[in-house]
Amino acid sequence: MYKKKMESDIRCPLEYGLEIFGGKWDSRVICVLNEKKVLRYSEIRKEMGNVTDAVLAATLKKLIANDLIQRKSYDEIPPRVEYSLSEKGQSVVPILQSICKWSGIFHKEDNENTMLQCQKCDYNN
Numbered sequence: 001m002y003k004k005k006m007e008s009d010i011r012c013p014l015e016y017g018l019e020i021f022g023g024k025w026d027s028r029v030i031c032v033l034n035e036k037k038v039l040r041y042s043e044i045r046k047e048m049g050n051v052t053d054a055v056l057a058a059t060l061k062k063l064i065a066n067d068l069i070q071r072k073s074y075d076e077i078p079p080r081v082e083y084s085l086s087e088k089g090q091s092v093v094p095i096l097q098s099i100c101k102w103s104g105i106f107h108k109e110d111n112e113n114t115m116l117q118c119q120k121c122d123y124n125n
Contacts, residue, residue, distance in 0.1 A: 020066050022091050025051055025059040030068065030085065034093045038084045068092060 021027055025048070032047045033039060039047070045056055060083065063069040068089035074080040085093075 017095070021063075021068065021096070023059065023062075025055060026063060026068075027096050029056075029059055029063060030089060030092055030096060031084045033069065033083060033089070038082050040080065040082055044083060063089070 004106055017032060022031060028051075029044065032044060036043070036047065040061075040068070041056075044060070045051065048056060055121075060069065060071070064071050066088075070084050070086045070089075072082045072084070074082075
């Protein structure tokens with residue numbers, strides 16, 4: 001029978017951070033919401049470009065569960081739901097900008113395929 005080498009509660013803080021906001025779409029959603037502040041699902045989808053509905057829905061669900069994003073539902077017809085960064089989500093933005101700054105030193109940009117939010121990121125300054 002398989003036995004884990006390490007207990008799941010013994011973790012590196014870096015590993016925790018990468019699990020929370022290190023996924024392919026996680027940081028992109030955070031950056032979009034940082035720039036736009038409050039968006040509906042369809043607006044996030046439009047900003048993200050080539051993400052599928054299933055992946056975006058799962059990403060939002062994960063970010064909400066980890067308290068990085070707030071979901072506000074309005075009692076209207078048709079229903080309206082808006083997403084925004086929580087205080088915890090806003091605290092991640094400088095970390096992501098630092099990663100962008102570091103990456104900008106070593107990664108050559110392809111402005112044609114770079115997300116608009118990335119082009120506005122502080123790493124260019």
